[in-house]
């Protein structure tokens with residue numbers, strides 16, 4: 001695959017070819033070799049804090065049930081009854097002692113084992129006494145209070161995938177850990193339906209060349225973003241707030257204390273972090289924003305964005321997150337509209353051989369290498 005063009009004096013890398021953003025076959029390869037082999041972010045540990053609490057979600061075409069057992073172990077299962085395949089649990093969240101299938105009433109324990117089959121089945125004893133008919137388990141690990149799943153047979157430890165990317169971003173692990181995401185709670189969440197390939201959304205988050213053109217509110221808060229140089233690819237660097245900005249909010253006002261655990265040098269800084277394949281984490285002094293991309297098909301993705309705060313602040317009667325929410329909500333809308341501008345032309349003859357990464361965007365090519373190597377296409 002040709003990945004570079006000659007412009008001026010130097011060789012400048014081209015973007016991926018248009019078909020990489022439209023082809024259902026490529027999308028299937030990405031699902032198989034990237035998403036099925038990676039740890040994927042699906043929720044927060046506090047949502048399933050006590051035995052019997054559960055959440056359900058959909059990942060990689062699979063319905064998933066996540067629950068905590070009586071032994072306090074957190075487990076994820078395919079949310080599929082082993083009898084005739086009905087969705088076992090349809091509620092988005094709840095608490096129960098047993099999962100009973102709505103179709104013929106097979107029931108499963110919190111550990112996924114088959115516990116009950118109606119006696120009218122004739123073979124209920126054989127079924128219940130046989131461990132093979134329990135729910136199919138999916139690998140689950142937590143990382144900073146976030147729940148991650150992995151569909152591969154023998155996944156690497158979650159830290160291998162995630163800590164290595166924190167190291168790339170900060171050069172150490174302590175700064176990120178100080179934000180103590182495990183102690184924060186979601187105060188607001190928004191879901192965006194984006195008509196764009198997941199890679200266009202990742203590429204967009206990784207470059208700030210577009211910031212001065214489409215993000216007036218963001219560049220007002222973080223003036224160095226006007227230069228087009230984000231801080232994501234400068235290890236350890238955060239972007240400083242504009243001098244008259246008190247908080248990362250649409251008004252620039254705010255009087256929440258810094259998150260517990262932060263140091264004075266963390267004040268008035270914003271950090272954006274990409275965790276491939278599908279998560280962005282944004283750190284600010286008084287809240288954290290997470291994005292997770294859920295690829296739907298080669299030309300459509302769902303993005304869930306959560307705004308997390310200190311629960312002690314959330315409990316105060318005057319807690320008001322929307323000033324903060326509005327800032328990144330506008331950034332999201334601006335970004336996703338731009339992603340769609342591109343997606344609609346990925347089938348154009350003009351993009352048959354891709355576009356051009358200008359020097360300021362060159363770091364995106366690491367992401368291209370990761371994608372191409374993962375799906376087995378040659379990188380030149």
Ligand code: FES
Nearest residue numbers: 081083084101104
């Ligand atoms: S499909 Fe679940 S009990 Fe029949």
Ligand SMILES: [Fe+2]
Nearest residue numbers: 204211215335
């Ligand atoms: Fe952006």
